[in-house]
Amino acid sequence: MARGGFPGMGNNKNMMKQVQKLQKQMEEMQNQLKESVVEASSGGGVVTAKVNGEKEVLEIHIDKEVVDPDDVETLEDLILAAVNEAMRKVDDKSQEAYQKMTGGLNIPGMF
Structure with a gap:
């Protein structure tokens, strides 16, 4: 038996420290993503949506010029878009952050 414990135990302790560090970094990143806000628009900017990192719609802005009671369908399409x-921007931001953290490793179940 190696001095000071079982053979290979030093590597396991080091690996556990690295895993704990990665977990803490991921928690911090998730908190930052939750607090982030993205904005997207459609129709040349006549409809704008703000969404947070938890995919909650925070705000919808509609320019008065696009409101036409005779063409509600177009307004609905602009809002949806x-x-x-x-x-999509929230998803892209999350995926980019995870890839940056994992160094591009393909870890199943991460995304």
Whole structure:
């Protein structure tokens, strides 16, 4: 038996420290993502949506010029497009942060 414990135990302790450090970094990153806000627009900026990192819609802004009671469908489409784009931006931001943290490793179940 090696002096000071079982053979290979030093490597396990070091690996556990690295895993704990990674877990802490991931928690911090997740908190930062939750607090982040992304914005997207449609129709040349006539409809704007703000979404936070938890994919909650925080704000919708609609320019008065696009409101036409005879064409509600177009307004609905513009709102959907802005919200969906904001949601995609949140996903992209999250994926980019995870890839940066993991160094591009493909860890199943991470995303």
